[in-house]
Amino acid sequence: MKQFAVIGSPIEHSLSPILHQEIYHQLNISASYDKKEVTKHQLNTFVNTNKLNGFNVTLPHKQTILPFLKSLDDSAKKIGAVNCVYKGKGYNTDWIGFLETIKNNDLSLDDKSCVIIGAGGAARAISYGLIKNGIKSISIKNRTMDAEQKLLEWINTLHPTNSLNDKPNIIINCTPLGMWPKINSMPDIEINNKSTLIETVYNPLETKWLKYGKNIGAKTISGLDMFIWQGIASTEIWMGEKISEKIELEKVKKVLKLELC
Ligand SMILES: NC(=O)c1ccc[n+]([C@@H]2O[C@H](COP(=O)([O-])OP(=O)(O)OC[C@H]3O[C@@H](n4cnc5c(N)ncnc54)[C@H](OP(=O)(O)O)[C@@H]3O)[C@@H](O)[C@H]2O)c1
Structure with missing residues (x-):
């Protein structure tokens, strides 16, 4: 066996x-x-x-x-x-898992801009997947500026046409904010009913952030x-x-x- x-x-x-x-x-x-x-x-x-x-x-x-x-x-x-x-x-396989999630939720990355919250391993793997699949631009929002800057520099070398001026359509949470047992925390970022929110946190299945997004009419995808x-x-x-x-x-x-x- x-x-x-x-x-x-x-x-x-x-x-x-x-x-x-x-x-x-x-x-x-x-x-x-x-x-x-x-x-x-x-x-x-x-x-x-x-x-x-x-x-x-x-x-x-x-x-x-x-x-x-x-x-x-x-x-x-x-x-x-x-x-x-x-x-x-x-x-x-984290970046592959992310891209399969995009595919299986009928999301297209063509001409889309996204913001990633977090600058750790998941943010890096997801950035790689996004660039490989033709995302227009990626910006990063992280608690620690140094890590944010380092990730952005790496993204810009992989994706030289990256622009920070685009309004993001897709927002991806790559921090543990909202994860059990601290289920009442959530990313602090502006969203609207045109936004697509993608979680990496999968416990709880629907984080406070996803619930909030759903309530204002945004599309939401769980980390599961x-x-x-x-x-x-x-x-x-x-x-x-x-x-x-x-x-x-x-x-x-x-x-x-x-x-x-
Ligand atoms: N669904 C999946 O298959 C999958 C796969 C991989 C990861 N994940 C999830 O993705 C999340 C990140 O994982 P990772 O591997 O990237 O971890 P990591 O390398 O440790 O990075 C954690 C990131 O979250 C930020 N962060 C941590 N606590 C925070 C807080 N209280 N407020 C604001 N920002 C905070 C850190 O910011 P600083 O730089 O300021 O420390 C860092 O950018 C975890 O929740 C993990 O479970 C899910």
């Missing part, structure tokens, strides 16, 4: 085991998926000694794992973060979609085949929703 896991610290609240066990169940694959607490001091040894057939990586190791890996997929190298490992090679799609993309790397058409998305969502607050 193949064995997979997600590593991180703390890892107690991860929903990845529920997601992957449902995927294996639907595909009729005999495989296990566990969560493993791995501290920063244990990371190097874990990478070199684990007997898993593949694993996911979550906070706080998405960047610090890079030097311990044998090689990196091109996108993981560019983004500078890894959330999926197979045979010692690091991949990033991206979470599911990054998991499907990881499974495709480990299994070496396309599985997305075989997955009943609504059934996966139903199973995960039972675990959300």
Whole structure:
């Protein structure tokens, strides 16, 4: 039986085991998926000694794992973060999960401008996906100016025609604001009924920010979609085949929703 896991610290609240066990169940694959607490001091040894057939990586190791890996997929190298490992090679499936979310919600990026709130790993992966799929412009709004400036410089090198003067149509929350247990916090940004709000937070399923957006008539997309799609993309790397058409998305969502607050 193949064995997979997600590593991180703390890892107690991860929903990845529920997601992957449902995927294996639907595909009729005999495989296990566990969560493993791995501290920063244990990371190097874990990478070199684990007997898993593949694993996911979550906070706080998405960047610090890079030097311990044998090689990196091109996108993981560019983004500078890894959330999926197979045979010692690091991949990033967060940006793929984001783009699948865009596709599955019938959103077009053509001639669209967006603002990303946050400047961490998720913001970087999503910026990469947006640029790869032809976004017109990206601006960043972050608590710490230094991180905001660094991310913007990186975006501008990947996307030299980036402009900060466009009015954003799409707003993406890449901070933990609104995440359980601090469910009453939300990003401080102007929105209107023409805005599309995309969350990366998936617990609760509908954050305070999404509820607020819905109330004023904005289009809203939950972080659960991206979470599911990054998991499907990881499974495709480990299994070496396309599985997305075989997955009943609504059934996966139903199973995960039972675990959300
Ligand atoms: N749905 C999915 O599949 C998926 C995938 C990846 C990540 N995520 C979610 O995305 C979010 C960000 O993850 P990440 O990997 O990018 O984390 P990260 O690298 O630690 O970055 C966190 C970002 O959030 C900002 N931030 C943190 N606390 C804040 C607060 N109280 N007020 C304002 N800004 C705050 C930080 O700003 P500073 O620079 O000022 O510290 C930083 O820009 C998390 O909620 C994570 O669960 C979801």
